[in-house]
Each structure stands twice: as C-alpha cells, then as structure tokens.
Amino acid sequence: MGRTSRKRRSSLATRMTIASAALLLGGGGLVAVNVYASAHEDSADGQDAGSGTQQTQQTQQVATIDCPDVGAQLSDVPDGARDEVDGELATLDTQVTEAYKRLASTRDAAARDPRFVRNSIMDPLKKNRGTILERIRLEMERRGGQAPDGMNDMAECTAQPKEGEQQPPDGQDGGSDQGGGGDQAGGDQQQGNGGQAGNGPVAADFADITKVQPNVQKPQNGDNASTGTFTTRCGVNDNKKFNTDNLIVAPGVTNGAHHLHDYVGNQDNDAFSSNDDLANADTSCQNQGDKSTYYWPVLRVQDGSEEFDADKDGGGKEGNVGKVLQAQKASIKFAGSPQGEVVPMPKFLRIITGDAKAFTNGTANANAHWSCTGFEDRQLTDKYPLCPDGSKVVRSFAFQSCWDGQNIDSANHRTHVAFADQAGNCPQNFKAIPQLKMRLVYDVQTPTIENGQVKNPFAVDGFPEQLHKPITDHDDFINVFDDQTMQKVVDCINKGDRCD
Structure with a gap:
C-alpha cells in the first residue's frame, strides 16, 4: 500500500476541491459528498466566471482526513527543544482527531451545503496546523536548529475518498452518479465505513x-x-x-x-x-x-x-x-x-x-x-x-x-x-x-x-x-x-x- 495522500492537481482553468463530506460516527459509515471542479470554487451560482463553463458535479464518498505526519519528518530537533516540539506535535494530532470527529458528525450540514466541509473543517484545520507548525519552527530556531524545508506545506490536509474510488481529472465528469446522493448514500452506509462506531473495520x-x-x-x-x-x-x-x-x-x-x-x-x-x-x-x-x-x-x-x-x-x-x-x-x-x-x-x-x-x-x-x-x-x-x-x-x-x-x-x-x-x-x-x-x-x-x-x-x-x-x-x-x-x-x- 503506497501513501494514500492525494495532492490537489491544477490545470489552466480548474482544480479539484472536496467540497462536502460526512461520516456518521456511532451510527452508519460513509455518506455521499459532492465534488466540484471549478476555477472559482467560491462562485455562488455554479458558473466559472471566466469561461461560463458549468461546474461538474460528482457524487463521491469520503472515508477520512489525511494529514502529513510532521513528526516523522523531524529527524534533527535540538535537545532543548524536544519537549516543546513533542507537545506541539501532540496538538497537531488532537487537531486532526477533532476535525475527523466534526467530519463524522455533520452529515446534515454537509448534505445541505456542498462547501460546508471545506469551509468549516478543512480550511480551519489548515489554518490551525499552520499556527502550530510556525511554533515548531520558531522553537527549533530558538534552540539553534532548523526546520526541514517545506514544513509549512504540511499544514494542508486532504479528504480521502473511500477505498477504491479515485478523484477524477480536473474538469471531467467522474461518472454517471449525479446529484446529492439520497438513497444511494443511505443504501451504502452499512457497507461504507463499517464498525460499531462507523469508522471501521470493513x-x-x-x-x-x-x-x-x-x-x-x-x-x-x-x-x-x-x-x-x-x-x-x-x-x-x-x-x-x-x-x-x-x-x-x-x-x-x-x-x-x-x-x-x-x-x-x-x-x-x-x-x-x-x-x-x-x-x-x-x-x-x-x-x-x-x-x-x-x-x-x-x-x-x-x-x-x-x-x-x-x-x-x-x-x-x-x-x-x-x-x-x-x-x-x-x-x-x-x-x-x-x-x-x-x-x-x-x-x-x-x-x-x-x-x-x-x-x-x-x-x-x-x-x-x-x-x-x-x-x-x-x-x-x-x-x-x-x-x-x-x-x-x-x-x-x-x-x-x-x-x-x-x-x-x-x-x-x-x-x-x-x-x-x-x-x-x-x-x-x-x-x-x-x-x-x-x-x-x-x-x-x-x-x-x-x-x-x-x-x-x-x-x-x-x-x-x-x-x-x-x-x-x-x-x-x-x-x-x-x-x-x-x-x-x-x-x-x-x-x-x-x-x-
């Protein structure tokens, strides 16, 4: 199994954004989410303001949140900074856990607003992680060390699709399953993420x-x-x-x-x-x-x-x-x-x-x-x-x-x-x-x-x-x-x- 992170891919006019997702912790499993390809993902009317191209919508299922493992990249932390850095790394873990729990408990909100997950979960998570990463960098430098190159890029996490599903190329319709999910999402819930708490195993x-x-x-x-x-x-x-x-x-x-x-x-x-x-x-x-x-x-x-x-x-x-x-x-x-x-x-x-x-x-x-x-x-x-x-x-x-x-x-x-x-x-x-x-x-x-x-x-x-x-x-x-x-x-x- 290779790394399951998926970086966002860009084209001239479009980029993929996981716009809404939900997992029902304690009750079901996966529910459908809407994926939009848009050069202007905040556009309220669903149009590409530059070209007038209609947004492409696909029903997709999201399993979890995938964040870069910052601790694994820190091979050279000054001794005097280790306790502080370990504490900040633990805060990063807590942030991911809380974001996942919010993802798992916002089915209704995500179903009503296709941008809910991005706006209410993924973007705040990125911002909060960025704050902690900056603290880690400053603490390492204060003790005479240096943070690894690209550490700031580790702030961004991705919503990981259900196993077996792939994100479609930018601007392409990923298949025939259109719309908001409805019966399809409900019919797949027990098989989805499985387990007594809705987060596995399957x-x-x-x-x-x-x-x-x-x-x-x-x-x-x-x-x-x-x-x-x-x-x-x-x-x-x-x-x-x-x-x-x-x-x-x-x-x-x-x-x-x-x-x-x-x-x-x-x-x-x-x-x-x-x-x-x-x-x-x-x-x-x-x-x-x-x-x-x-x-x-x-x-x-x-x-x-x-x-x-x-x-x-x-x-x-x-x-x-x-x-x-x-x-x-x-x-x-x-x-x-x-x-x-x-x-x-x-x-x-x-x-x-x-x-x-x-x-x-x-x-x-x-x-x-x-x-x-x-x-x-x-x-x-x-x-x-x-x-x-x-x-x-x-x-x-x-x-x-x-x-x-x-x-x-x-x-x-x-x-x-x-x-x-x-x-x-x-x-x-x-x-x-x-x-x-x-x-x-x-x-x-x-x-x-x-x-x-x-x-x-x-x-x-x-x-x-x-x-x-x-x-x-x-x-x-x-x-x-x-x-x-x-x-x-x-x-x-x-x-x-x-x-x-």
Missing part, C-alpha cells in the same frame, strides 16, 4: 488465514551468530493498567495516543513518568531486574457492548468502542543476531515498532503481523485474520535490533534504531542489540461476513481517522532492565543459551 479488512500461502522467511545464521534467547514473563495485564497516553511520543500530554493501551511490566507508566519514576516503580515481571515497560493498543470486539471508556477520550469519544479483549498469552523474548554478538541495550532506550498512522502515512514504518495459531508461517500485514475453529488470533512484533550506539531516543523516535537487512546485518555504525520479539494470543470468536457486512468484528484501537485498519498495529518498549540483568540477557544470547 469486510475488506479481513482475510481467511487458510487461504494465505506461507510467507515467513528467516535469515540464515552466519558462523558468528548469537543464537540464545532470554524470556521475561510479565503477565497479560491482569492489573488492568490502561491509559491513552504515550510516554515516548507525547510526554507530558494526557491522551497523547488517542487510543487505549495495554501495559505489562512497569506499573508507573503514564505521560508524566520520568526515567527515575520508571526505575523506582513496581513491575509485573517475575524477574524483578526487568522494570521495562511494554505497551500496545488494545484489541476490541465490536459486539455492541460499552466498555468503561465508552464516554471517555481515547475510547468511545474517538471511535474506539466495544469490549476490550485481554490477551491469553503475552510472550516476551529477546533474541540474538544472525551475524554476530549483541551488545547491551542502554537503560531507558525507547523503541516504537510499527506505525499507528500507517493507513494514511503509507507502509514505510508499518510492521504489523497478524496470524492464527497453527498458521503462523503465514503472516498478514494489512488484513485481520479469520481463523478456523480451534485456532486463535495472534499479533506478533519483531522490534528493531540495531542501535546507533549513542542515543536512547531520537527526534522522530525512529532514527536511533534500525532493522537489520535481510541477511541480518546492521547498517554501518550501528550495533546489534537483543531483539525484542512479542507474541500476543487472543481467544476471540471469528467474525462472520455476509453480503459484504461484518458481524462482531474485532479491531485494534487507533486514531479515529485511521479507520481501525490492521496495518496500524504497533508496539512500544522502554528498556528499564537493571545493568546486571541486562548483562545476563546479553551473555545468555551470545553463549547460545535459553534463559529466563
């Missing part, structure tokens, strides 16, 4: 695992491979530790994740936890030398039930609905390198694997793996698995296993670590570290799909505009092993032993 997000061909390949071990493993047992969140914060990406920001996380390991992990707080906290891990925090978005079954967060930010207010599922198993293991020995991870090293915004960002940082017990040689990235009777849903994560040797974090929370290549080699100047591998197993009834509709689907929590796509699955880790235990991990792996 039938196309699921695949029968028995029809997937084996696709797992592993690099061959070299002569100097480190073949041991270290297993840490931290439970399945029996303590019911949940929050919608993200200490790595949005420190100091309540609800910085906009979705609910499961936590195992460290028991003092919220947006305001310092490294000292983490080091002094209790842990759910059996090995008390491991106070690391392991957290991931919860999995829910959208069976119509209301959870404890049904009326809260990050939960029902943002389209994350249904029964929270507890993993039956949460296996946490550290493995070696196919090409050589590993070195200790630095304390408080932060690693994010996968991308919570992969539906709109594209697959560059996506790292989702979905499967079923008994079929784990077959992995899905952009589909949820439909498992046969007796088989259970599996989410698995293989974290980045190469470290730059210097930093415990980076401005975009990615460039200080890297994946090894297909042969298991780290990039130049990077060092192999113990690779964290996680496996979560869920006992969930397989959804049924009839006439294109999904009954009781399960889905991973996410930002509301990501439509609960499986490719947005991700996992987070902060290393809080004490030095002695981390050295034990490394020695075990390098000697080829199996330890816990």
